[in-house]
Amino acid sequence: xxxxxxxxxxxxxxxxxxxxxxxxxxxxxxxxxxxxxxxxxxxxxxxxxxxxxxxxxxxxxxxxxxxxxxxxxxxxxxxxxxxxxxxxxxxxxxxxxxxxxxxxxxxxxxxxxxxxxxxxxxxxxxxxxxxxxxxxxxxxxxxxxxxxxxxxxxxxxxxxxxxxxxxxxxxxxxxxxxxxxxxxxxxxxxxxxxxxxxxxxxxxxxxxxxxxxxxxxxxxxxxxxxxxxxxxxxxxxxxxxxxxxxxxxxxxxxxxxxxxxxxxxxxxxxxxxxxxxxxxxxxxxxxxxxxxxxxxxxxxxxxxxxxxxxxxxxxxxxxxxxxxxxxxxxxxxxxxxxxxxxxxxxxxxxxxxxxxxxxxxxxxxxxxxxxxxxxxxxxxxxxxxxxxxxxxxxxxxxxxxxxxxxxxxxxxxxxxxxxxxxxxxxxxxxxxxxxxxxxxxx
Amino acid sequence: xxxxxxxxxxxxxxxxxxxxxxxxxxxxxxxxxxxxxxxxxxxxxxxxxxxxxxxxxxxxxxxxxxxxxxxxxxxxxxxxxxxxxxxxxxxxxxxxxxxxxxxxxxxxxxxxxxxxxxxxxxxxxxxxxxxxxxxxxxxxxxxxxxxxxxxxxxxxxxxxxxxxxxxxxxxxxxxxxxxxxxxxxxxxxxxxxxxxxxxxxxxxxxxxxxxxxxxxxxxxxxxxxxxxxxxxxxxxxxxxxxxxxxxxxxxxxxxxxxxxxxxxxxxxxxxxxxxxxxxxxxxxxxxxxxxxxxxxxxxxxxxxxxxxxxxxxxxxxxxxxxxxxxxxxxxxxxxxxxxxxxxxxxxxxxxxxxxxxxxxxxxxxxxxxxxxxxxxxxxxxxxxxxxxxxxxxxxxxxxxxxxxxxxxxxxxxxxxxxxxxxxxxxxxxxxxxxxxxxxxxx
Numbered sequence: 001x002x003x004x005x006x007x008x009x010x011x012x013x014x015x016x017x018x019x020x021x022x023x024x025x026x027x028x029x030x031x032x033x034x035x036x037x038x039x040x041x042x043x044x045x046x047x048x049x050x051x052x053x054x055x056x057x058x059x060x061x062x063x064x065x066x067x068x069x070x071x072x073x074x075x076x077x078x079x080x081x082x083x084x085x086x087x088x089x090x091x092x093x094x095x096x097x098x099x100x101x102x103x104x105x106x107x108x109x110x111x112x113x114x115x116x117x118x119x120x121x122x123x124x125x126x127x128x129x130x131x132x133x134x135x136x137x138x139x140x141x142x143x144x145x146x147x148x149x150x151x152x153x154x155x156x157x158x159x160x161x162x163x164x165x166x167x168x169x170x171x172x173x174x175x176x177x178x179x180x181x182x183x184x185x186x187x188x189x190x191x192x193x194x195x196x197x198x199x200x201x202x203x204x205x206x207x208x209x210x211x212x213x214x215x216x217x218x219x220x221x222x223x224x225x226x227x228x229x230x231x232x233x234x235x236x237x238x239x240x241x242x243x244x245x246x247x248x249x250x251x252x253x254x255x256x257x258x259x260x261x262x263x264x265x266x267x268x269x270x271x272x273x274x275x276x277x278x279x280x281x282x283x284x285x286x287x288x289x290x291x292x293x294x295x296x297x298x299x300x301x302x303x304x305x306x307x308x309x310x311x312x313x314x315x316x317x318x319x320x321x322x323x324x325x326x327x328x329x330x331x332x333x334x335x336x337x338x339x340x341x342x343x344x345x346x347x348x349x350x351x352x353x354x355x356x357x358x359x360x361x362x363x364x365x366x367x368x369x370x371x372x373x374x375x376x377x378x379x380x381x382x383x384x385x386x387x388x389x390x391x392x393x394x395x396x397x398x399x400x401x402x403x404x405x406x407x408x409x410x411x412x413x414x415x416x417x418x419x420x421x422x423x424x425x426x427x428x429x430x431x432x433x434x435x436x437x438x439x440x441x442x
Numbered sequence: 443x444x445x446x447x448x449x450x451x452x453x454x455x456x457x458x459x460x461x462x463x464x465x466x467x468x469x470x471x472x473x474x475x476x477x478x479x480x481x482x483x484x485x486x487x488x489x490x491x492x493x494x495x496x497x498x499x500x501x502x503x504x505x506x507x508x509x510x511x512x513x514x515x516x517x518x519x520x521x522x523x524x525x526x527x528x529x530x531x532x533x534x535x536x537x538x539x540x541x542x543x544x545x546x547x548x549x550x551x552x553x554x555x556x557x558x559x560x561x562x563x564x565x566x567x568x569x570x571x572x573x574x575x576x577x578x579x580x581x582x583x584x585x586x587x588x589x590x591x592x593x594x595x596x597x598x599x600x601x602x603x604x605x606x607x608x609x610x611x612x613x614x615x616x617x618x619x620x621x622x623x624x625x626x627x628x629x630x631x632x633x634x635x636x637x638x639x640x641x642x643x644x645x646x647x648x649x650x651x652x653x654x655x656x657x658x659x660x661x662x663x664x665x666x667x668x669x670x671x672x673x674x675x676x677x678x679x680x681x682x683x684x685x686x687x688x689x690x691x692x693x694x695x696x697x698x699x700x701x702x703x704x705x706x707x708x709x710x711x712x713x714x715x716x717x718x719x720x721x722x723x724x725x726x727x728x729x730x731x732x733x734x735x736x737x738x739x740x741x742x743x744x745x746x747x748x749x750x751x752x753x754x755x756x757x758x759x760x761x762x763x764x765x766x767x768x769x770x771x772x773x774x775x776x777x778x779x780x781x782x783x784x785x786x787x788x789x790x791x792x793x794x795x796x797x798x799x800x801x802x803x804x805x806x807x808x809x810x811x812x813x814x815x816x817x818x819x820x821x822x823x824x825x826x827x828x829x830x831x832x833x834x835x836x837x838x839x840x841x842x843x844x845x846x847x848x849x850x851x852x853x854x855x856x857x858x859x860x861x862x863x864x865x866x867x868x869x870x871x872x873x874x875x876x877x878x879x880x881x882x883x884x
Contacts, residue, residue: 378803381466381810381832382459398836400811400843402495409496413809420500420807421493421513422520422681425612427626437611439621440650442551 002433003376003415005255005308006298006342006350007407009066010335011059011263012317013354014370014390018325018361023389025325025360026371029332030387035339036332036373039352040388043375046399047390048407050356056365057404059317062355063269067310068252068408076272077166077241078265083157085268086149090243095158095166095200097240099146101126101232102172104212110179111212111234116172118232122151125220129232130154136214137207144207146235149264156237158203165189165196170238171208180208180234204237211235248274253408254417254432255307260297262289266312275310287315287331295338302345320358328360349376349414351407352388369394369401376414444875445818445857447697447750448740448784448792449849451508452777453501453705454759455796456812456832460767460803465831467767467802468813471774472829477781478774478815481794482830485817488841489832490849492798498807499846501759504797505711509752510694510850518714519608519683520707525599527710528591532685537600537608537642539682541588543568543674544614546654552621553654553676558614560674564593567662571674572596578656579649586649588677591706598679600645607631607638612680613650622650622676646679653677690716695850696859696874697749702739704731708754717752729757729773737780744787762800770802791818791856793849794830811836811843818856 013026021028030037050065051057060078061071069075079096090096103115121129130148137144143160158164167186173179183204185197212234215221221231249257252273259270260278262285267277280297282290294311301309313335319328342350353372356365371393374380383398402410409431412418417432424430426437455468463470472479492507493499502520503513511517521538532538545557563571572590579586585602600606609628615621625646627639654676657663663673691699694715701712702720704727709719722739724732736753743751755777761770784792795814798807813835816822825840844852851873854860859874866872868879 378458380459381836383833383836396837398810398833399495400489400836406495409494410809411496413496413498416804418496418498418809419616420498420503422500422503422517423612423616424628425615425623425680427611427629429628429630433617436615436620437623437626439552440613440624440647442548442553442651442654 001347002417003347003349003378004302005411005415006311006348007308007411008311008339008350008352009063009313009355010316010332010352011312011314011355012320012358012365014357014368015320015325015328016359016361016366016368021325021329023391025328026332027389027391029329029336030389032333033336033388035343036336036352036388037386038343039350039375040373040385040392042380042382043373044381044399045371045373045383045385045388045393045397047369047393047397047401048353048372048404049369049401050404053369054367056367057356058365059265059355060269062404063266065404066355066407067249067269067273068405069246069273074246076244076246078239079155079166080241080243081265081268081272082239082241083155083268084271085264085266086147086155088147088155088157090157092243092245093164095164095240095242097156097204097237099154099156099235099237100172101129101152101154102234102236103230103232104180104234112179113173113176113236115230116176116236117152119230120152121232125224126152126232128220129215129218132218133211133214133235136210140210142203142206142210144203146207152232154235156204156207156235158200160203162199163192163196164200164242165193166240166242167193167197168201168204168240171204172236172238180236200240208235208237246273249308250274253308253412254434256305257308257310258301258306259310259312260294260301261310261312262286263312263314266314270310285314287318289313289315291334291338295341298342299345302348316354317358320360321363323360323363325360343375349374349411351411353407372402372407374410374414378414443789444859445789445791445820446744446787447853447857448753448790449750449853450753450781450792450794451505451755451797452758452774452794453754453756453797454762454800454807456799456810457762457767457770458801458803458808458810463767463771465833467770468774469831469833471771472831474775475778475830477785478778478794478830479828480785481792481817482815482827482834484822484824485815486823486841487813487815487825487827487830487835487839489811489835489839489843490795490814490846491811491843492846495811496809498809499798500807501707501797502711504846505708507846508797508849509691509711509715510847511688511715516688518686518688520681521597522683522685523707523710523714524681524683525597525710526713527706527708528589528597530589530597530599532599534685534687535606537606537682537684539598539646539679541596541598541677541679542614543571543594543596544676544678545672545674546622546676554621555615555618555678557672558618558678559594561672562594563674567666568594568674570662571657571660574660575653575656575677578652582652584645584648584652586645594674596677598646598649598677600642602645604641605634605638606642606684607635608682608684609635609639610643610646610682613646614678614680622678642682650677650679688714691750692716695750695854696876698747699750699752700743700748701752701754702736702743703727703752703754705754705756708756712752718748727756729760731755731757733776733780737783740784741787744790758796759800762802763805765802765805767802785817791816791853793853795849814844814849816852816856820856
């Protein structure tokens, strides 16, 4: 019998050794976690190199890989996911970039970055500045749109007649006290793609220059200056992504999929692959998210007949970026308290893992593997793990080390949805049972 | 000094946790196995993902991979191995498919499968039906042959003038109560290959329809009906394979190879790569096989000067498919009792592993890794393994997790037959010591 599948991603779950905790935050928490330890003990564990050892994945490339998509062939760029997640209208072929409102200082015709987040500007100030920029863009007839999203963040959409490309470098140098960069086509492209990238880069550079022109002396910024706040006098864009119809998750794996998530990026990735949203009141993608409500959302999705439910919890990562190791451990305990309900579902396979490790000492993604536990009442090889954490998963995991791209095939196998390698009852490449061909007519 | 190599494949060796055994069948057996535990303790162990985590290999793709062949480039399809293993004459360029005699019911011009094995028909009934079908095929001048092999099984060979292709989907949907499928060219092929696949599919579909026409009212089936037995009124073919000269095992690895096997498929794969058969009386490929005789066969092969001997034992897999966990454990004990003789051979490297895991709870191949032990008096790193099983290999194996394609390079290295990566004393790609080029003439 085919089982249902629940994939729980605790963002940035893995971590490094924190002296004050005498272990990683998860190791520290695992002295008290109950459900996670049960899943590890009665299930199978291992470590996951989501992309490869030493490669710290971004959250979108990590999720895309875990969902079974090939980064080298199918990745469309982060901006597209961001736009989808923020409900920004985007048409096929258009390119989206996320941006920050930032503070720059002009010197010798270059714009030096002083604050990549313009003092974490937000609310009406940010909205008004983006609106002003949009007005100028429209007046000049530049084929682009800017949308404010959360706090200092926004999305830039490149439109227009000609073919566009996501293969353009970031304007944002991801560092302070260096000049704002020129968007440029990737070196490795050529032909039509290169022409499209040149066109896309031209529009991005035009909008970037215009943003300084419009925003530097804008009344909002003059007011901010008077208050001693940094001016938000440029938009720094990055992560160009193109809106392209992807092979859906259902086409790839034969499962109807739904998601429960708070953070816009995760919603965006899930939407891009055709998963349906299960809306949960108070699911904010922050540490104050409605954890109980999210678990109920998963149960609702299962009841509604979805085969696959993706549950995303962001707080673990945010606390790591804020260098709050102890709070990360405490948040893991909070999650552990609500997870038990999932174990009561019949005929389900559950995997719990992270999309990457995040160092709560350094506040950045790191390339160390993440622990994983597969829990199911079938196809399990028991390992002697008593505590679900990075160290025990490495020492005693029944699975050893796997890659991010192995997770979906494993879930398919554990849920009785797979076919033996080489079987081909369909002209299409068959991975999952049920992908049948045409009947023979007499 | 170069050592000889013995590769022992216990088919479907790995398994899942079986509550009644408080472990996997191998884990349970390893409380009593002697030789396997000695090999693990004095040798080196690890886990093998034969294809990749979560991908349950078929037996032929598994063996082909373990022998060091590249599935994406060199795999010729299962039917070819089946034909070779059953000693069915097949010429280069012809396509073979295995088939089942099956029971179908006609409804709205479609044929619904009621029993994929026609009540496990065998003997004279099966022979006579296949003969009747062959007669009709010949009368119509269809370029094909059908051969009965064992029980409800047979092999269909597609012949003819034009180029043929193995890239056609299965007529057998691998499920009951769904319609018989139309053979169709794979989606990913084009050009000449596509034309060849269309031609091949046309013949397969013609034979399939004809089989219903000829068999449905055949006297044998009328008699079966009267006895309350299911009619064998169609042949369901699958696994098209093309007869192509493969790079031989000797060309690839520099070793003269022989095999000891009972099951036709394994004989077929071994033959296809040019291994020589060591015939063993009573080697049946069943649980009643002549285990002692097979070990003697390996010793004979070593004495005869073969560098590499492949020993295949099928019973472990068959018992798993029959969901007999305890019997699987007992069969492993029986194997363990005869393996000791292999350890007495001087200057030999022995590897024991499975081609895949098979769940003896569900009776199907699963995508969990298989344990492996390399035993040799050289190039060994001892691990603290006291019992050869899936769990100890995961927890304490000196090798960690390897892939199926790593086994041959490891055996070459352990047997002093390898060359450092990059060394090139031959215009050919050099892997093994002894692959030399032409001497310089003065």
